[in-house]
Amino acid sequence: MQRILDPARIEAFAATSVPRIRLPDPASLFARRGQRLRTLAEGHSLGDYLRLMAAVADGQQVALDALRAALVAEQFAQQLGRQIELAHEHRMPLLQAAGFPRQERWRAILTELCTSIAGAPGFPAGVRSVCERIIASPGAGIETQADLLIAARTSGVDAQAAPFVMAALQVYWAAMTSSLQMSDVTQIDVPGVCPTCGTLPVSSIVRSDKRSQGYRYLHCGLCATEWHLVRITCSQCLTTEGIVYHSIEGGSAAVRAESCGQCHTYRKILYQEKDPEVEPVADDLASLALDLLMTEEGLHRGSGNPLLWQNTET
Ligand SMILES: [Zn+2]
Ligand SMILES: [Zn+2]
Structure with a gap:
């Protein structure tokens, strides 16, 4: 009897099957974004803002490299075990941002980002004062801002601080996400x-x-x-x-x-x-x-x- 799917055909199928999920590449995620922002800033009416965000993206890449290394050392992905099963069972996001028990270290990333931008030459004084204000803010206030941003709220948001807060949250989540296997992330409802x-x-x-x-x-x-x-x-x-x-x-x-x-x-x-x-x-x-x-x-x-x-x- 002829086999319908011989190994060669299965292999060919696997090669052509399209990945449903693409996880971020931690080696280049923010570096590429920074480069792109810098290119787009040339002759752009919002060039100054795009260049500022490019500098933020460069800082994000440095922070991502460090956090990724820490997560590998802590065996972050391996320790998720039961959570992965639960997420699959309930067809829920594995690292659901709303209500996630964020570790304080995301705020250390925020401080690092703001410190490096505040000390960088070429940005208006207003940028430095926003960064200094964030660095001096009590943790609880920053956490409230983070909750608002994750919930995509506009009311109550500190719009000047938001891009920096969001940038730190992006590093925190991208570090966790890029530590996962593709099979850890399931289709959700x-x-x-x-x-x-x-x-x-x-x-x-x-x-x-x-x-x-x-x-x-x-x-x-x-x-x-x-x-x-x-x-x-x-x-x-x-x-x-x-x-x-x-x-x-x-x-x-x-x-x-x-x-x-x-x-x-x-x-x-x-x-x-x-x-x-x-x-x-x-x-x-x-x-x-x-x-x-x-x-x-x-x-x-x-x-x-x-x-x-x-x-x-x-
Ligand atoms: Zn996501
Ligand atoms: Zn529609």
């Missing part, structure tokens, strides 16, 4: 949120590397996990009807906004085949002009950029 930490995606990206070529992934704004979502689908309400693509005339062909006629939201979608350097957080941040265009058309962002916050009370 809510496809619109990050399967690792439960956060909304910042944008989506159509990858062009060999394993994921042509497939679209949503990119988590906190832990940088990417998870697959079929193209021409609303990343907010998951409908496939009424999806429209928008771009800025004369702007980059690698960045578009994908809007939904049902829930009237949009998220950016980046195309690596058009520009291999696109980066989900950096390119989203640098394409604010596209956000303005979408707002004019009466469409709302599905979720904010982790490095840009506004307080609705001011």
Whole structure:
């Protein structure tokens, strides 16, 4: 009897099967983002802000390298054992950000980031004073801010401090997430949120590397996990009807906004085949002009950029 799937065919299938989840590469995650922000800052009307965030990203990479090494030494991933089983059983994010028992060391990362920015030349005095204010803030106040940011609240948020607080939280989560195996992260019941930490995606990206070529992934704004979502689908309400693509005339062909006629939201979608350097957080941040265009058309962002916050009370 002929075997339907011989080993060679199984192997061929495995090679072509598309990863549903892509975990962040801790060696380059923030370094690449910093580089990209610096490139995008050239001649940009928000160049100063993009350069500031590039410096933050450089600091994040240094902090990530150190925390990753600590987690390996502590056998962080191995000790999750039972939690991994529970997350799989309940189809829940393994490192759910809301309510997560954060260790104090994420605040040490925040202090480090702020200290290095406060001491760096070339930024306006206002930047230094925000950083110094964060360093001097009591831990409890910082933790409250972190809870608000994780819950994606706008009311009560210290909008000037938020990008720094978020940057430290990103390091903390990316370090944990990049210590996991792909099989640790399971499919969850809510496809619109990050399967690792439960956060909304910042944008989506159509990858062009060999394993994921042509497939679209949503990119988590906190832990940088990417998870697959079929193209021409609303990343907010998951409908496939009424999806429209928008771009800025004369702007980059690698960045578009994908809007939904049902829930009237949009998220950016980046195309690596058009520009291999696109980066989900950096390119989203640098394409604010596209956000303005979408707002004019009466469409709302599905979720904010982790490095840009506004307080609705001011
Ligand atoms: Zn996440
Ligand atoms: Zn929708």
